[in-house]
Amino acid sequence: VTLNTKASANRLVCRGFIALTLLLVFFNECIVYYLAQSSWQPIDCKLGKPLHAPPNDPLDLRLLTLRARPDNCTRLLLIADPQILGNSYDRSSHSPLARYDSDRYLQKSFERAVAFTQPHIIVFLGDLLDEGNIATAQEYKQYVRRFKRIYHNKNLRNKFRTISAYFQRVHVPGDNDIGGENGDYISNSNQRRFENEFMSEDLFDYDNHIRFFKINRMLLDFSNPDRDHNGDRLRIGVSHAPLLIGGGPLLRAIISDLDPHIIFSGHWHESRIFIYPSTKVINFYENAVRHFDLKALKEQEHSYLEIMVPTCSYRMGKSKIGMGYAVLENYNLSYTVLWQPNRFILLFSYVFWGLFVVCGAVVYKMMTRCPFRVAKRQMLYNRVSTIPQF
Secondary structure, eight states: OOHHHHHHHHHHHHHHHHHHHHHHHHHIIIHHHHHHHTTTOOOOOOOOOOOOOTTOOOOOOGGGSSSSTTTTTTEEEEEEEOOOOOSSOOSTTTHHHHHHHHHHHHHHHHHHHHHHHOOOOEOOOSBBBBBBTTTOHHHHHHHHHHHHHHHHHHHHHHHTTTTTTTEEEEOOOHHHHHHGGGOOOOOOOHHHHHHIIITOOOOOOOOOTEEEEEETTTTTOOOOOOOOGGGGSEEEESSOOOOTTTTTHHHHHHHHHHHOEEEEEOSSSOOOEEETTTTTEOOOOOOOEEEHHHHHHHHHHHHHEEEOOOOOGGOOSSSOOOOEEEEEETTTEEEEEEOOOOOHHHHHHHHHHHHHHHHHHHHHHHHHSSHHHHHHHHHHHHHHHTTTOO
């Protein structure tokens, strides 16, 4: 009887630890992304006419009325510094697991962000790859495939193909993509392969209302192929490195030639808002929506606005990470950050839980096998065995 009781207790303890471990994994790998989404602030355009699926479209009819785009109302998802991990900087034994975990985290966060925002345009603000500037041709192709598995997912494109102009994209290179940080040399081959892989189908004009200008601070260059019609568009500058904070001839040329209503940038892995020519800098880390009248800001206040989007990768060592979400309705801009869960805290929870399980197992074995408890059980057994049998 005593042996059976002991075996039952051991099985109960093991099953309890296994159940709690599975619950921890399920929470860290699934539930936590939905909890993060619950804190995101929605920004809805005014209701427009529902979109209609083409004939014989097998898509569920419930998707046909999802956030149709009224005139001059556009949703942008802004992604800065994902920095897909490479093979060279980390050659440790656990580096394949680190790359897998980072890729999965980026994909899960992106899927939730797309489902929440249903963007018309996705803007990538540079540093798409961590080792793009030093990768060999074979490594570069491997990194690009991983990036496209995360961000150019065909399943997502098919799921939301009734959204107006969904999956139109804009990419700008960062210093980790082509070089240029701290005066590093930028080779023509690095520029060409980034353009071929990422920029060949990029958006310039959207719906005859919005125009995107790619600005490369490393090369002191920007695109402006149709300057005669710039005045008819809402002009958006996209750059990897911040522009308004630095000044210099590039900024003067941008203001003179492009005269942008809004600039989006990344690079610092921080969430900030700059207003030029004042020195006002806003650290934007709350779960809130900021509203800007771009026309009034430019025509009445004669100011320029730049929004720095934080990194979306937990590998950058920042405690606050997220993606930008902007809605443009005519010349009114609403902006918020979709804050993501801190992955390092979740990974540390695995370590602490593992240590707890090991320590608990050791203590349990010690308590069940210590001489005092063995002698006590033997005494109880002897007392039971001396009871007369009837």
